[in-house]
Amino acid sequence: MSVHHEPTLYVVATPIGNLQDITLRALEILKTVDAIAAEDTRHTSHLLSHFAIxxxxxxxxxxxxxxxxxxxxxxxxxxxxxxLVTDAGTPGISDPGAIVVDVLREAGVRVVPVPGASAVIAALSASGITANGFVFHGFLPASGSQRRKTLEVLKAYPSTLVFYEAPHRIIECVEDLATVLGGERRITIAREITKTFETFRRCALQDAKIWLESDSNQQRGEFVLLVEAAALVEQADISEDAERILKLLLADLPLKQAVKLATDITGVKKNILYEFALKLKDE
Incomplete structure (x- = not known):
């Protein structure tokens, strides 16, 4: 019998590549529970063996x-x-586990998260994307037509779009992203996060396929794809006064400082002015 006083399901995040990313709390939980529910028992056996559990x-x-x-x-x-663990990362995030948690919660079981590695959060943290908010979709449909239909629904979202993708579909996926969302939108391709060949590549969607096909090694491993938000300036009114003030400030100040002051003066949301300032800079 475990030392835990109340029967509990612990939802334990495991490393997504580097075994040293496991938390001290996760190790303590894995050592003291009565059993471990795993997506792939062979994969989890390797993790447990590494830590002598x-x-x-x-x-x-x-x-x-x-x-x-x-x-x-x-x-x-x-x-x-x-x-409850999965092969990598946090259970229920594009992995088995969500149904188990739902059933056990409905049955009145105590469910406790033990947070840790998550590929989507790791990718966002190192992407350099400054826009507020993101929509995590997980894996897009395997069928090309269904994938494009799904992207049409997501196309106008004013938030960063985040997807997971497998190596055998990565080329056709970025093709559809460029076709539906527009080739000029920027994408950050995060590959093999925390592993030996970890790679981050930021480019226009129309250039993503070219980059991937230029080196077959870049088509291997697990991918997180981060696509910039639909242009906020197309969905929000920026008054002539706000535009004039931002332009005056940009003439004499660094972009971030100009945006901050313009936000304070005009009351327009910071992320809207930031996107508009980027466009002005590009022009």
């Missing part, structure tokens, strides 16, 4: 989540505590 493993993958949830519920009701 021996635990009973229960397979939970996308095809057996409902059945697994019942197995876990029975064990939790018997007084056990269990950790």
């Amino acid at each position: 021996q635990k009973k493993l229960i397979a939970v993958h996308e095809h057996n989540e409902q059945k697994s949830a019942q197995i876990l519920l029975d064990r939790l009701r018997a007084g056990e505590s269990i950790a």
Whole structure:
């Protein structure tokens, strides 16, 4: 029996590439629970072996989540505590686990997050994207026609769009992104985050395919794709006064300082003025 006083499902984030990214809290939880529910027991066995942890493993993958949830519920009701992990990152973020958590929460089980690695957050933190807000979609549909339909819905979102993509679909994916969203929109391609061949590439969508095809090695691994937001200036009115003030400030001040002062003076949202200032600078 575990040392945990109340039967609990711990949703434990695991490293997305570098094993040293596991947290001290995650290690403590994995050592003290009664069992570990894992997306791939072989993959998780390697993680546990690295940290000299021996635990009973229960397979939970996308095809057996409902059945697994019942197995876990029975064990939790018997007084056990269990950790839920996936192959990499945080369970339920484009990985199995969300259904299990939903079923157990509905059954009244205590569910506790043990945060850690997440590819989407890691990619955003190192991207240099300054716009506020993002929409995380996860994996786009495998079918080209369905993928394009989905992108049409997302096209006008005034937030950074974030996707996961697999290596065998990366070329056709960036092609569709350029076709539907527009080739001039910028994309940051984050590949193999935290791993040996980690790569970040920022370019126009129309150039992404060319870059990927120029080196077949860049088509390997797991991808996070970050596409800049739809132009905010097209969706927001900037008065002539606000535009004039911003231009005057840009003539004598660095961009960020000019935007901050223009925001204070005009009351227009900072991210709208920032996007407009970038366009003025490009022009």
